Amino acid sequence: MSVTEMTRAVRGSNSATQQMMLEAAAATRLLESEGILDYSGHVSTRIPERDAFVIQIGSTSRAEVTPESMLVVDYDGKVLEGDGQPPSELPIHLEILRARPDVQSVLHSHMELAIAFTMMEGVKLLPMRARASRWKSGIPTDPDPSHIKLPEQGRALARTLGPHHAVLMRAHGLCLVAESLRALFVDAVHFKENATAQMQALQAGAKPLPLTEAEIAQIEKMEMRDWHIKKLWNYYVRKGLKEGVLPEWGEGLIPSREMLTRDKTY
Numbered sequence: 001m002s003v004t005e006m007t008r009a010v011r012g013s014n015s016a017t018q019q020m021m022l023e024a025a026a027a028t029r030l031l032e033s034e035g036i037l038d039y040s041g042h043v044s045t046r047i048p049e050r051d052a053f054v055i056q057i058g059s060t061s062r063a064e065v066t067p068e069s070m071l072v073v074d075y076d077g078k079v080l081e082g083d084g085q086p087p088s089e090l091p092i093h094l095e096i097l098r099a100r101p102d103v104q105s106v107l108h109s110h111m112e113l114a115i116a117f118t119m120m121e122g123v124k125l126l127p128m129r130a131r132a133s134r135w136k137s138g139i140p141t142d143p144d145p146s147h148i149k150l151p152e153q154g155r156a157l158a159r160t161l162g163p164h165h166a167v168l169m170r171a172h173g174l175c176l177v178a179e180s181l182r183a184l185f186v187d188a189v190h191f192k193e194n195a196t197a198q199m200q201a202l203q204a205g206a207k208p209l210p211l212t213e214a215e216i217a218q219i220e221k222m223e224m225r226d227w228h229i230k231k232l233w234n235y236y237v238r239k240g241l242k243e244g245v246l247p248e249w250g251e252g253l254i255p256s257r258e259m260l261t262r263d264k265t266y
């Protein structure tokens with residue numbers, strides 16, 4: 001679809017809504033391409049200055065979503081814009097977004113590597129790699145292994161998540177939360193890397209050595225989260241365009257040269 005056609009498809013929405021639809025469609029395709037989403041899973045993101053959020057039509061392939069595959073949904077779960085039904089696990093997004101005003105975006109994924117950590121006695125997923133300092137407060141596991149289709153299940157999941165940035169779901173999947181959709185995408189990449197690292201240590205028959213508190217403090221001293229998010233978003237959007245994962249409507253998501261200038265140097 002051309003940029004003009006895409007703009008026509010979402011006409012009637014304000015520009016913040018259009019931007020979130022565009023970002024959510026691109027993030028979904030990129031997450032699918034990176035093996036973080038597959039035939040299931042979804043992202044949601046709040047629309048700035050609007051009492052609603054964006055989420056995809058549940059039945060649309062994660063590999064083929066476009067901005068017009070996105071719905072605008074209010075915090076009672078009512079579809080305000082778009083032609084289709086939200087995913088059946090909408091209560092995950094509704095209840096986490098309601099419970100966490102600090103969160104802008106939510107990912108629900110059935111990432112196999114992460115699920116494995118809910119199925120091993122005596123093994124917990126821990127921050128191993130430097131970027132996993134993001135999850136230093138802990139990664140709790142919700143005990144409900146079924147699909148989250150009821151409001152009370154969503155509320156229970158949001159309670160398990162508590163103030164953390166990640167929650168595993170027993171034999172089912174995980175949720176990540178972040179301050180923006182771009183940050184959520186980058187967190188998802190690092191979450192998978194970290195689970196891979198711990199699994200590799202276990203498969204080597206070694207005892208995993210997670211980051212210590214002192215190491216996490218040192219990592220955080222050197223951290224430039226905003227810059228890092230821009231850098232990785234730039235990399236993955238460009239890679240997606242080059243490999244055909246993103247159609248030409250993704251071109252508008254490449255950060256400008258100014259955006260890619262660091263405000264701090266070491």
Ligand SMILES: [Zn+2]
Pocket residue numbers: 040041089108109110147148172173
């Ligand atoms: Zn699920």
